[in-house]
Amino acid sequence: MSKTMAINAGSSSLKFQLIEMPQETVVAKGLVERIGLDNSIFAIEYGDDQKFELVEEIATHDRAVELLFEHLTELGIVKDYHEITGAGHRVVAGGELFKESALINDEVIQQVADLGEFAPLHNPAEAAVMRAFKERLPEITMAAVFDTSFHTTMPAVNYLYSLPYEYYEKFKARKYGAHGTSHHYVARRAAEMMGKDVKDLKIITCHLGNGASITAVDGGISVDTSMG
Template identity: 40%
Template sequence: MSGSRVLVLNSGSSSVKYQLLDMRDGGRLAVGLVERIGESGSRLKHSPADGESRERNGSVPDHDAALKAMAAELDRDGLGLGSPELAAIGHRVVHGGLRFTEPTVVDDAVLAEIERLIPVAPLHNPANLTGIRTAQALRPDLPQVAVFDTAFHTTMPESAARYAIDVETADAHRVRRYGFHGTSHAYVSRETARLLGRAPEDVNVIVLHLGNGASASAVRGGRCVDTSMGLTPLEGLVMGTRSGDTDPAVIFHLMRVGGMSADEIDTLLNKRSGLIGLCGDNDMREIRRRVDAGDERAGLAFDIYIHRLKKYIGAYYAVLGRVDAVAFTAGVGENSAPVREAAVAGLEGLGLAVDGGLNAVRGDGARLISPADARVAVAVVPTDEEMEIAAQTYALVNDSGNQNLT
């Protein structure tokens, strides 16, 4: 195979994010977003590496039209989908269940299994499938590779992955902890080891992926041994609009006493809870502005957010036994110095601390923010899920002995 480029697609229900990468040097040749697919006011934003960004507004009725519009923009830059330099298309797929533990070349059986998993990922897998099928129609000769959010977490032991409910019921309905944000946790844990000048298999890391969606993972020697998200992305940390950990009986209480339906409770916990439910904002920058201005409601929301975060740091410290680093990543983790400072405040007995000066410095690359003599490194490591997907895709299609991992 002579091509060195990989197109990465992240297909959502009403959007397609894309990046074209050259795997010889990791350079981004183009990035873009088609949003509001099937809605009024559809928009495409396209940014080539060597040229000015472009924006188009107009009707984009479906994913087929979205990918054709993307292809047209790439053609304008001489980067079209018909180029012999394009080696493969890598797709983010949210849920791979237990079957998909590695990136996988897509065939009919793979598509059928992704479809079978729709009941445990109803908001994500249908859109992911649509993106794959549309890309297949555009380039039927090209390898399409699925990279699963759940794959990195399939190394969890059963003691971490199982819920303490009746085993037969759990198995019949595939109820267990799967975890999400796996490509981010894989990338960040590996980059943290590199930052420390050590091999991933020699390093234990707690990764804190803090964006509007947020998750924590305990990574021992490059393998995930626990993670905060569960059957769905609702479990775990306090998030922008999701509640995170909640007593399951709250659902029954709201049904019996509040008269709420299952769908109404689903919407409450996923879209009207977390930070936005606590204080009306889910942007950490605005919440911190309000905290600094003395807003008590925002202050309580911030305190609840930090309290949950500290609980997971402590829990995963206990799970790992030895921690070499705590790595903050994603939008909040990379950009909010107050969150990082508050998350480790009072944990000096565990060897955790941040240097105020280093923590306040903004930067684009991976960096340490802990004092030089700290027993446990605290790091900021920008995530790069698209590069992780591209790297896994390129490695797979270049390995002629593993063209079918299904």
């Protein structure tokens, strides 16, 4: 059966889930943290509550991906990592360029890296992980899902700051929003729980985690959000 990898790369971390399709069954999940430090941690859960943890120096995100592929086979989670036929990568900043998810190719990877000026702690790491996956599994389909895409429907009156307009023209200084995939899901889930069509509702959605933001959702689209 085919498997898909869900990837969330941070500045010094890599979260992952391996999902068997089409049942959407999680067969493994884990985390690499403290990337770039001597005491990095690679941890994975799989099978029947089985766990594996490794503490060693993991200098780069490329090395983190290498360890992931090594242990998927060594632990018997997959016979061959070519069982993985797709991957989805969460990307923090899509700027004004990505209004929806995008299939990943070399051009998209470079664009994600270039958008690092808007998310310097995240986008470079996300681009590095995309490259690492593409090098090892060049034949698979990969998609980038952007936190900012949901908010590209905001009107200018809401996304522009009270600053000289030339700052936006020269530097693209504006509100881009965050946690878009979460707000998109929550709005639709709330409508479902209320038994209503999301297009008929005006909803305030809240994302509460290490970062927090709220969004005004009108008819299923983002019209304003609290995070720049």
